[in-house]
Amino acid sequence: ILLKMLARVCSRHVYGSVRQMSNISNVETIIDSQSGIATVKMSQPPVNSLDKNLLTSITDTFKNLEKDSSISGVLLTSKFDGRVFSSGLNITDMFQQSDGHLAEFWSCVQEWYLTLYGFGKPLVSAINGHSPAGGCAMALMSDYRVMEKQKSIGLNETQLGIVAPFFFADLMIATVGRRIAEIGLNMGKLYSSEEALTIGLVDEVTDLESVVPNATKTLLKLTKIPQPAYKLSKQVQRNSPMETLRNDRAGDVALFVNIIQTSNVQAAIGGYLKALKQKKK
Structure with a gap:
C-alpha cells in the first residue's frame, strides 16, 4: 500500500505539468514542461511487436524529441504494464516475404537502431514486462535500465532459427562483456530479471509499481549533466x-535478405510461428 502511495505521489510530481500529449496510433508521448522529461509509451497491441509501422513511429518520435530543445531526457516504456515491454522484431515480417519487403523492413530496423543508440539526450528504459530479442536490444540502446521483477530478457534469436545482427551483438558485448554475451547469444538465452541484474544486463530490478518512478528518478539525475558533454560522451563510446x-x-x-531467404531459416521461422499459434489455442 505504501509503495502504491509513493508511486502515485511520484507520478503527480513528474507529470503534474503536462505541456502536451502526442498520440500516434502505436506510440504515446507525454511531455512534462517542468522537468523537460518526455515519456514515450509503446502501445501497439498485443505485445509491441516491432513491425515496420511501430519501428517507424518510434524512430520518428525520437528524431522529433532530439530536435526539441525543451526536452531534457526521455523515458521509454510500454503501455502494457506488467505484461510486455516489447516482444521484439515482428517475425511475420521475415516469413515468406519478398526480397523487397525484407529489404524495406531491415532498413527500418537499421534506422531505428541508429536513432535510438545515437540519441544524444539521456534515455532510460522502464522495462515493465518481458523483453526478448529486439525488445532486449531496444532496452540496451538506452543509458540505464530498470526492470520489473520476475520477467525475462535476452537476445534469444538463435532459438527462433535466426541470428542477432552484429549491432545487436555489439550492444550485448558492450553491456555484459564478451564471454557472457557469447554464451547468451549462442544459446539464445533468456535471463530472468534477477539473472539480468547479476550479469549487468539491467541496472535495477524492482516491483512493477516502482519501475517507472525509479527510472524517472535516475533520468532526472542524468538530465542535470551539462550538454553537450553528455551527448559527446555517448558519441565517443558508441560511434564505432x-x-x-x-x-x-x-x-x-x-x-539479412540472403540469410532470411534460405530454406532452413524459413523452415525454422515457419515452425516457430506454427508452435506459437498452437500455444495460443
Whole structure:
C-alpha cells in the first residue's frame, strides 16, 4: 500500500505539468514542461511487436524529441504494464516475404537502431514486462535500465532459427562483456530479471509499481549533466559500431535478405510461428 502511495505521489510530481500529449496510433508521448522529461509509451497491441509501422513511429518520435530543445531526457516504456515491454522484431515480417519487403523492413530496423543508440539526450528504459530479442536490444540502446521483477530478457534469436545482427551483438558485448554475451547469444538465452541484474544486463530490478518512478528518478539525475558533454560522451563510446553500419547499410540489408531467404531459416521461422499459434489455442 505504501509503495502504491509513493508511486502515485511520484507520478503527480513528474507529470503534474503536462505541456502536451502526442498520440500516434502505436506510440504515446507525454511531455512534462517542468522537468523537460518526455515519456514515450509503446502501445501497439498485443505485445509491441516491432513491425515496420511501430519501428517507424518510434524512430520518428525520437528524431522529433532530439530536435526539441525543451526536452531534457526521455523515458521509454510500454503501455502494457506488467505484461510486455516489447516482444521484439515482428517475425511475420521475415516469413515468406519478398526480397523487397525484407529489404524495406531491415532498413527500418537499421534506422531505428541508429536513432535510438545515437540519441544524444539521456534515455532510460522502464522495462515493465518481458523483453526478448529486439525488445532486449531496444532496452540496451538506452543509458540505464530498470526492470520489473520476475520477467525475462535476452537476445534469444538463435532459438527462433535466426541470428542477432552484429549491432545487436555489439550492444550485448558492450553491456555484459564478451564471454557472457557469447554464451547468451549462442544459446539464445533468456535471463530472468534477477539473472539480468547479476550479469549487468539491467541496472535495477524492482516491483512493477516502482519501475517507472525509479527510472524517472535516475533520468532526472542524468538530465542535470551539462550538454553537450553528455551527448559527446555517448558519441565517443558508441560511434564505432554505428559508423560500421552507416558505412555499409546496403551490404547489411543484402546480407539479412540472403540469410532470411534460405530454406532452413524459413523452415525454422515457419515452425516457430506454427508452435506459437498452437500455444495460443
